[in-house]
Amino acid sequence: xxxxxxxxxxxxxxxxxxxxxxxxxxxxxxxxxxxxxxxxxxxxxxxxxxxxxxxxxxxxxxxxxxxxxxxxxxxxxxxxxxxxxxxxxxxxxxxxxxxxxxxxxxxxxxxxxxxxxxxxxxxxxxxxxxxxxxxxxxxxxxxxxxxxxxxxxxxxxxxxxxxxxxxxxxxxxxxxxxxxxxxxxxxxxxxxxxxxxxxxxxxxxxxxxxxxxxxxxxxxxxxxxxxxxxxxxxxxxxxxxxxxxxxxxxxxxxxxxxxxxxxxxxxxxxxxxxxxxxxxxxxxxxxxxxxxxxxxxxxxxxxxxxxxxxxxxxxxxxxxxxxxxxxxxxxxxxxxxxxx
Amino acid sequence: xxxxxxxxxxxxxxxxxxxxxxxxxxxxxxxxxxxxxxxxxxxxxxxxxxxxxxxxxxxxxxxxxxxxxxxxxxxxxxxxxxxxxxxxxxxxxxxxxxxxxxxxxxxxxxxxxxxxxxxxxxxxxxxxxxxxxxxxxxxxxxxxxxxxxxxxxxxxxxxxxxxxxxxxxxxxxxxxxxxxxxxxxxxxxxxxxxxxxxxxxxxxxxxxxxxxxxxxxxxxxxxxxxxxxxxxxxxxxxxxxxxxxxxxxxxxxxxxxxxxxxxxxxxxxxxxxxxxxxxxxxxxxxxxxxxxxxxxxxxxxxxxxxxxxxxxxxxxxxxxxxxxxxxxxxxxxxxxxxxxxxxxxxxxxxxxxxxxxxxxxxxxxxxxxxxxxxxxxxxxxxxxxxxxxxxxxxxxx
Numbered sequence: 210x211x212x213x214x215x216x217x218x219x220x221x222x223x224x225x226x227x228x229x230x231x232x233x234x235x236x237x238x239x240x241x242x243x244x245x246x247x248x249x250x251x252x253x254x255x256x257x258x259x260x261x262x263x264x265x266x267x268x269x270x271x272x273x274x275x276x277x278x279x280x281x282x283x284x285x286x287x288x289x290x291x292x293x294x295x296x297x298x299x300x301x302x303x304x305x306x307x308x309x310x311x312x313x314x315x316x317x318x319x320x321x322x323x324x325x326x327x328x329x330x331x332x333x334x335x336x337x338x339x340x341x342x343x344x345x346x347x348x349x350x351x352x353x354x355x356x357x358x359x360x361x362x363x364x365x366x367x368x369x370x371x372x373x374x375x376x377x378x379x380x381x382x383x384x385x386x387x388x389x390x391x392x393x394x395x396x397x398x399x400x401x402x403x404x405x406x407x408x409x410x411x412x413x414x415x416x417x418x419x420x421x422x423x424x425x426x427x428x429x430x431x432x433x434x435x436x437x438x439x440x441x442x443x444x445x446x447x448x449x450x451x452x453x454x455x456x457x458x459x460x461x462x463x464x465x466x467x468x469x470x471x472x473x474x475x476x477x478x479x480x481x482x483x484x485x486x487x488x489x490x491x492x493x494x495x496x497x498x499x500x501x502x503x504x505x506x507x508x509x510x511x512x513x514x515x516x517x518x519x520x521x522x523x524x525x526x527x528x529x530x531x532x533x534x535x536x537x538x539x540x541x542x543x544x545x546x547x548x549x
Numbered sequence: 550x551x552x553x554x555x556x557x558x559x560x561x562x563x564x565x566x567x568x569x570x571x572x573x574x575x576x577x578x579x580x581x582x583x584x585x586x587x588x589x590x591x592x593x594x595x596x597x598x599x600x601x602x603x604x605x606x607x608x609x610x611x612x613x614x615x616x617x618x619x620x621x622x623x624x625x626x627x628x629x630x631x632x633x634x635x636x637x638x639x640x641x642x643x644x645x646x647x648x649x650x651x652x653x654x655x656x657x658x659x660x661x662x663x664x665x666x667x668x669x670x671x672x673x674x675x676x677x678x679x680x681x682x683x684x685x686x687x688x689x690x691x692x693x694x695x696x697x698x699x700x701x702x703x704x705x706x707x708x709x710x711x712x713x714x715x716x717x718x719x720x721x722x723x724x725x726x727x728x729x730x731x732x733x734x735x736x737x738x739x740x741x742x743x744x745x746x747x748x749x750x751x752x753x754x755x756x757x758x759x760x761x762x763x764x765x766x767x768x769x770x771x772x773x774x775x776x777x778x779x780x781x782x783x784x785x786x787x788x789x790x791x792x793x794x795x796x797x798x799x800x801x802x803x804x805x806x807x808x809x810x811x812x813x814x815x816x817x818x819x820x821x822x823x824x825x826x827x828x829x830x831x832x833x834x835x836x837x838x839x840x841x842x843x844x845x846x847x848x849x850x851x852x853x854x855x856x857x858x859x860x861x862x863x864x865x866x867x868x869x870x871x872x873x874x875x876x877x878x879x880x881x882x883x884x885x886x887x888x889x890x891x892x893x894x895x896x897x898x899x900x901x902x903x904x905x906x907x908x909x910x911x912x913x914x915x916x917x918x919x920x921x922x923x924x925x926x927x928x929x930x931x932x933x934x935x936x937x938x939x940x941x942x943x944x945x946x
Binding site: 294295298299302318319321322323324344352353354355356361362363366367369370371373374380381382383384385386387390393394397398399401441442443 | 601603604606607612618619620621622630631695699702703707722723801802803804806813814891892893894896900903904906907908909910911912
C-alpha cells in the first residue's frame with residue numbers, strides 16, 4: 210500500500226512537470242480549443258460592456274471578434290472574461306486570457322516588466338477630469354485641494370499625482386477597485402472630481418450619470434493614453450496575427466472598403482487591395498491563416514471607421530469625434546503598415 | 550556455543566540496518582517524504598522563475614526602491630507620491646494595523662455586551678440581541694461594508710452644507726473633521742504623565758489585592774486608578790500653562806483645511822468589521838458563560854452576591870478559559886477581513902499592494918508581501934492570546 214502511494218505521487222509529479230514545460234504556445238492552445246479567450250472591461254460604455262441581454266458590445270469587444278474571424282472565420286468563436294483594472298495583468302500573464310482588449314494604455318513598464326506586447330493603437334486618448342457644473346470650475350488648474358475619485362491600478366492614478374505635483378496643487382484621492390463603485394461614489398458626491406480617460410468620461414456621463422447635463426468635462430487632457438490590445442510575451446506568431454488584424458481594418462478604411470461594398474472590391478484593379486483581400490495569395494499564408502482572413506474581418510466586423518462609429522461615434526450616446534483617431538490622410542494618427 | 554550475551558545482541562542491533570525494524574522504517578519514510586516535498590517545492594519555484602524570465606516579466610524585490618507615483622489619502626506617517634513603493638506598502642501596513650487594532654477592541658466590547666444581553670432575563674433585550682446576531686452573521690461581510698459605506702456617503706450632507714454640532718467639529722459625507730491641539734511641549738509631558746498614571750494605577754491595584762488577600766479589607770482601587778490615570782495628566786496640563794490653542798478646520802475651496810479628519814472609508818470599514826465580528830464574538834461569549842456550571846451561580850447567589858458581582862467575579866473568570874481560544878480566531882478573522890477595504894476605497898495593505906502589483910507587473914512578489922504581512926500579524930495575535938490563555942488556565946492539582 211505504501212508502494213502504491215509512492216507510485217501515485219510520482220505519477221502526479223510527472224503530470225505537473227508535463228503541464229509546466231509547455232509554455233509559449235498560445236496559438237496552438239487557441240487552435241486546439243477552437244475559440245479565443247478575450248479579456249475585456251467589465252462595464253465601460255462604448256469599449257466593453259454587456260447589454261441588457263448579456264451580449265458584449267464595444268470597440269475593444271469588436272477587435273476581439275475581428276481576431277476570432279482572422280483565425281476561425283467566425284466572429285462568435287470568442288469567449289469574454291470581464292476584468293477589473295487590478296485583475297487584467299495577472300490574467301493575461303498567467304494565460305487565463307489570450308488577448309487583453311480592455312482599453313489598456315501602452316506604456317514602457319507594461320511593455321517590459323509586465324511582459325506584454327502591444328498591437329497597434331486602436332484609440333488615441335488622453336486623461337481628463339469631470340466635475341459637477343455647480344462647482345463652477347472652468348479649468349483643471351483650479352482644482353487645488355479637491356477630492357478626486359479614481360479607479361485603482363490604472364495609469365490614471367499615476368498621471369493624477371504627477372499632474373497635481375507638477376502644478377503645485379494638492380488633492381485627496383479616493384481609490385476604489387470596481388468601476389461601478391467609483392461611479393457610485395462620484396455621483397453620490399463623495400468626490401469633487403472624476404478622472405479617467407476622456408472617452409471613459411464621455412461614456413460614464415452618457416450612461417451612468419443621473420443627469421448628464423449636470424456634469425462638465427474640463428478641457429485639459431493631462432496625458433497621452435494610447436489604448437491598444439495586448440498579448441503576452443513569448444508567442445510571436447500570435448502577436449503578428451493580432452497586430453495585422455488591427456492594421457487590416459485601418460487599411461480597409463484607407464482604401465474605402467466597408468463591410469457593405471467589400472464584395473465589389475474583390476474585382477478591384479488596385480494591387481494593394483487584391484493583396485489585402487487575399488485575391489492575390491501570400492499574406493494569409495505568411496501569417497498562418499486563411500487567405501480570405503482580411504475579407505472576412507471587413508465583411509463580418511467592419512473597417513476601422515465603421516467600428517468607431519458603431520461603438521463611440523456621433524450616433525452613440527458617447528458622441529466622440531474622430532479627432533486623433535482619424536486616418537493619417539485626414540489629419541489623424543491611424544496609419545497602417547503596408548500589406549506586402 | 551554459549552547463548553548470546555546481552556552485549557553481543559546490542560552490538561548486533563547497533564550495526565544492523567533492516568527495514569524490518571519499525572524505527573528504521575519510520576526514519577527512512579520520513580526522509581523520503583521530506584525529500585519529495587523539498588523536491589516539489591524546488592521544482593515549482595524554479596519552473597515559475599524560468600517561465601517568468603522566458604516571458605521577460607521582472608522578478609525580484611528591487612521594485613521596492615522605485616518611485617511609487619501614486620497618492621494615498623490616509624497615512625499615519627508622512628507620504629507623498631515621490632516616496633518609493635516600500636514606503637507606500639508600509640503606509641498600507643500601518644493602516645491595516647490601525648483598523649485591526651481599534652476594530653478588535655470595539656468588537657470585543659460590543660460582542661461581550663451583546664453576548665451577555667442574549668442571556669438576559671429581560672425578554673426584549675434577549676430577543677433583540679438574538680435578532681442582531683442571527684441577521685449579521687448570515688450576510689457576507691463585503692455586502693455589509695457596501696451598505697455602511699453607502700449609508701455614510703448618501704445620508705451625510707455634502708461638504709458645503711456640513712453639520713456643525715459643536716464649534717470646530719464638522720460632519721459631512723467626506724468625513725468627520727475635528728480640531729487638533731497646536732503642537733506644544735505640554736502634550737509630551739502629559740503623555741509621560743499618562744504612562745506614569747497607568748503604571749501607578751496598576752501598582753495600586755496589585756497592592757490593594759494583596760492587602761485584601763491578607764487582611765480582607767476592600768480598597769476602592771477602581772476609583773483610585775481612574776483618578777490617577779486622569780489626574781496626573783491633568784496636573785501636567787495645568788502645570789504646563791494650560792494651552793488652549795486649537796487648529797480649527799476651515800472650509801477653503803473644495804474641502805476643509807486644518808484639524809484632523811476621519812474619512813468615511815475608515816468609518817465604514819471600522820463599523821462594518823466591528824458589527825460583523827461582534828456578532829460572532831457574542832456567540833463565543835454566550836457559549837463560554839453557558840459552559841460554566843449553573844451551580845457556581847447558585848452558590849454565588851447563596852453567598853449574597855448581586856447579579857453584577859456574580860458575573861464579574863465568579864462566572865466570567867471561569868468562562869474566559871472557554872472563550873479565549875475561539876476569540877483568537879475571531880480576532881484573526883477581523884484582521885484578515887480588513888482586506889475587503891479595497892472594495893470601498895480605504896487604503897489598507899491589500900489595496901496598496903494591488904496597485905503596486907498592477908503598476909510593476911510583479912504579482913508573485915506583491916502577493917508574497919501581503920501573505921507574509923498577514924502571517925506575521927496573525928502569528929503575533931495568536932502568540933499573545935495563547936500566552937494569556939496559559940496564564941488563566943485552570944491548573945489541575
